Amino acid sequence: MSKETILEVSGLTKAFGGLTAVKAVDLTVQRGEILGVIGPNGAGKTTFFNVIAGSLPPTSGSVRFKGNDCTGMRADRMARLGMTRTFQITSLFPALSAIDNVRAATYRHKKTGWAAAILRNRAWQDEEADVDAEAMRALEFVDLGKRAHVNAEALSYGEQRRLEIAIAIAAKPELLLLDEPAAGMNPEEGQRLVSMIKRIRDEGISILLVEHHMRVVMGVCDRVAVIDHGEKIAEGKPLDVVNDPNVVRVYLGREAVHA
């Protein structure tokens, strides 16, 4: 694994009026790494995620992607730089077929526009063939090849979550931000997700994963950072982190401490 830093978050703070949801968090993601961010409900994980992904402007601090400052940058610009996100609540193009969902996601790395399509020139033909092939490949990657022509809204919940991942990888990001991908999944689907995330990494995509299902995080992450009350309280290898007294207290002993 190379030691190149792909994402560098420093001193990130987000306050909503008097409430500081994220307090001076530092975090780096190395290229080719799967980094998990965990924490109990309400710890500020989602806010942290949304600030990095450009959905919310930070109060202070900075986000650098591939060395470029992209603090508070609009989501579509960030996506064009190579950072793609998924959403906590299933987010698809519901009225389109599965394959059209994924076709739309190839936008970032394709070039020909409307004029080329009117002329039906060579560049357009080649690129449309590429789009079809890449979309099919992404669907097969998540085992949805046979469901390519089913409308997204008619897919089962588990299939829809996998389609989201197909959409994200069809955009060919360098860094993929996954927002609670295991939300609402049963243990079997969770396991399938773990193996899928590992295969995405094997394609050369770095991953930042926000999750509170410990099993998913432990199974897939190279490193884990724990957030509680907006602050990073631990960071390291998954096994070290679960044995960290602070983390144990946050996850298991909260009631006891406050009692």
Next chain:
Amino acid sequence: MSRKITIPVILLAALALPFMTANTYFHHLMVLWMLFSLLALSLNVIIGYIGELSFGHAAFFGIGAYTAAILGMHFGLAGIPGILLAAIVAGLFGFVIGYVSLRIVGPQFAILTLGFGSIIYTITNYWVDLTRGPMGISNIQPLGLWGGDGIALTSAIGYYYVILGCVVAFAYACHALMSSRTGRAFIATRENAPLAASLGIDVFRMKLLGFVVATAVAGVGGALYAHYLTVVTPDVMSMQYVAALIIMVIVGGRGTISGPIIGALIYVALLEALRALGPLRLVIFAALLTASVIFLPGGIVSLWRRITGADTPHQEGAQ
């Protein structure tokens, strides 16, 4: 693919249509059908592809008509340059209004277009020096190639073919759009804007592009209308036309190419067939729109798919 057969057949039928009758009144209706088809197709880019509702579309039609009329009156331009300028002027208005309005979407955007449409209508009514006010501009020159070169199109059949050519060209452009990267970005924007943005699509730019194209084409329609009727009054911008265009797109089938053309046919045919009913026709159109929204949200063209049981790709030309 049956499309390889049906499209040439439909084109041949459209070319042969004026020869079915020698009645010039029917020729006039055919011209209106084509004109409304062009306008409905352009509005369909806004309603069907970028997923916004515009109550201001007739204003851009009117801008095109007045541009052609005023250019003809002052500069003797009555040909292709005049039509292109009408498209540019309407498109520029579309750009400025879209640039301001498209920062908000949904119902708020629709209300803004209603406001801008009314402003343009009012200005046209009161800026007498430029537009001659409510009297309108009459004696507009007929369509020529470059204007003042002796070639003048005066017959309804001639206009039918010219506008048919525009409809075919724009329908093809819409079809090409739907099988292009740009079109996929339009549909993605319509279906789920935050997801589209997360995939690198600049949602605002896509909406603006669609809006400008739609308004420019409405400008072309307006210019052709002005040359054909040789009269233009502020009434072309009134709510009546706004409602008519929306009915055509929704009842015909938004997001498709055949839908707005069929919607225009239904509108023109019903308007004539029910002439005896007078203002009551508007009530019937309102009922038609309501019924379509409730029972046939995909429009008349979705009925065809329902009958044939063909699998329903939501957008035309995607496969």
